[in-house]
Amino acid sequence: MRRTRLRAVLGALLLTLLALLGAAPGATAAPATTTTPATTLPIEYHTDTAVDPVHHRLYIADRVSGSVVVTDFDGRIVRTLPGLPGAADLVLSPDARTLYVALSLGDAIVALDTATYRTKARYATGTGAPTGPVRLALVDGTLWFSYGEQWESNLGSLTLGRRPVVRLAHLPWGTWAGPPMLLSSPTAPGLVIAAEQYSSAGTVTVYDVTSGAPVVRTTQDNPGGIYDVRDLALSPDGRTLLAVSGAPYHHVALRLADLSVEHTYPTGAYPNAAAVAPDGTVAAGVDRSYGEDVLLFAPGAGTPSQVIDVNPGSGVSLRGHGLVWSPDGTRLFALTGEYQAPLALHVITP
Numbered sequence: 001m002r003r004t005r006l007r008a009v010l011g012a013l014l015l016t017l018l019a020l021l022g023a024a025p026g027a028t029a030a031p032a033t034t035t036t037p038a039t040t041l042p043i044e045y046h047t048d049t050a051v052d053p054v055h056h057r058l059y060i061a062d063r064v065s066g067s068v069v070v071t072d073f074d075g076r077i078v079r080t081l082p083g084l085p086g087a088a089d090l091v092l093s094p095d096a097r098t099l100y101v102a103l104s105l106g107d108a109i110v111a112l113d114t115a116t117y118r119t120k121a122r123y124a125t126g127t128g129a130p131t132g133p134v135r136l137a138l139v140d141g142t143l144w145f146s147y148g149e150q151w152e153s154n155l156g157s158l159t160l161g162r163r164p165v166v167r168l169a170h171l172p173w174g175t176w177a178g179p180p181m182l183l184s185s186p187t188a189p190g191l192v193i194a195a196e197q198y199s200s201a202g203t204v205t206v207y208d209v210t211s212g213a214p215v216v217r218t219t220q221d222n223p224g225g226i227y228d229v230r231d232l233a234l235s236p237d238g239r240t241l242l243a244v245s246g247a248p249y250h251h252v253a254l255r256l257a258d259l260s261v262e263h264t265y266p267t268g269a270y271p272n273a274a275a276v277a278p279d280g281t282v283a284a285g286v287d288r289s290y291g292e293d294v295l296l297f298a299p300g301a302g303t304p305s306q307v308i309d310v311n312p313g314s315g316v317s318l319r320g321h322g323l324v325w326s327p328d329g330t331r332l333f334a335l336t337g338e339y340q341a342p343l344a345l346h347v348i349t350p
Contacts (some may be wrong), residue, residue: 036312038336038344039075043067044342046319046335048098050090053327054084055114056184057097060335060345061087068101070117073326075333075347081117082145084110091136091143094186100136102145109143110159123158134179136194139209144192146179155194155207155214169214181229187238188256190218195229195243201224203241204259212312220259224252230320231285233274235299242274242282249282253300264303265297272320277329281305281350285318285334293318296335296350310334312344319343 050059057078060069066085086105092098096270098120099112107129110119125133125145129152133145143158153176160230161348168177178198184191190210191266196203202222207214226245233242241254242264249267251274265284273285287293292307310318314336322335337343 004099011106015197018061032345034189038346039077040073040334041290041337041343041345042077042080043343046322046337047087048089048321049324049335050092051288051324051327051333052092052096052099052114054096057344058112058324058333059090059092061090063088063104066105068112071345072335073331073347075345079117080120081112086132088134089136089145089182091138091175100135100138102133102141104132104147109133109136109145121164123164124164125156125158127156127168129154131179135182137182137184139184139190139192142212144182144209144214146176146182146183146194148176148179150198151177153177154293155180157209157212159212167212171214176203180205183234183239183241185234186235190232191256193232193234193241193256197229197233200227202229202243202245204229204241204254206256206259207240216258218259222252223259224248224261224264225321226252227255230272231274232325233276233282235276236278236280242276242284244271244274244285246272251282253282263300264301265295267295268305273318273323275323275325275332277325277332278327281329283323283325283332285323287315287317287320289315294332296349306350307348308348310348311336311344316344 007091016060044062045328047063056073058071068081088104089102091100101110116197127147127150134148135146137144151174155315157167159165180194183193192207194205205219206217208217225248231244241256253263255262267284272287275283282297292309294308295304296306316336319335324333334346
């Protein structure tokens with residue numbers, strides 16, 4: 001009788017373990033990981049997150065309330081910075097002393113001191129558009145920004161220094177269906193990557209901006225079959241671009257040189273976030289109300305090394321563009337909350 005009961009208990013445990021490991025596509029050998037308790041954030045709508053490696057701070061922008069929430073790396077709220085109308089995107093200076101905030105409802109970019117949180121400068125962008133700067137990318141002392149509405153959206157630049165200069169690119173009408181998502185990195189010098197967020201064309205364009213004007217180096221519609229882009233991330237060497245779209249149901253890795261497909265990470269429906277750690281570990285996020293919503297992959301792997309349920313049993317989804325690594329790769333920060341659910345910050349230690 002005791003042996004029969006023992007076999008039954010062991011069998012039930014084995015079935016439970018297999019169910020957990022098989023919840024995500026391709027995750028049969030991946031250990032499941034949950035997170036620390038979440039921090040509820042005093043904001044309504046997350047638009048971007050920046051990581052400060054010097055002060056060990058996280059900056060989270062909220063376009064709706066016009067504020068930036070500051071937390072430490074353990075998820076504790078340090079303070080909230082109000083008075084930033086339409087705070088839509090964030091970029092840190094290379095020395096982490098200045099946080100640049102795109103004010104989509106203020107037609108300006110604000111520079112905040114990361115030590116005191118005071119405003120150091122406010123730069124009018126002069127777009128004249130209903131929607132001012134929406135996305136930012138910093139390249140060699142110049143902030144590039146996207147702005148505008150629908151097919152009148154465009155690019156501009158703000159050259160920083162003692163005498164700041166604003167230039168509008170005046171790309172042809174219809175180049176973008178809305179302000180494109182922007183990305184840059186010191187490992188991809190002189191380049192700004194732009195991606196369509198508002199059209200099924202899913203256009204990705206790599207601009208060479210070394211001349212002070214955006215010159216197309218390579219462009220492609222629907223690379224790897226993606227549609228409207230939800231997130232972008234670069235590999236540490238700057239050679240591989242992760243372009244995340246709700247479909248197809250995997251994360252696509254593109255060669256930055258020609259936007260051809262280099263690899264696909266099997267994640268299932270619906271991809272909405274990506275972040276790459278300093279050692280190349282890919283954090284691939286999906287929009288699932290229940291079950292594992294973050295999968296970790298070694299570079300070029302075909303199966304995840306870990307699958308993570310950020311908010312177990314809650315029915316609350318991972319937010320698009322809602323993953324970011326700490327500079328040393330020991331923590332993965334994830335943001336959840338949609339459709340009236342409170343926004344929350346999760347600190348994951350894989």
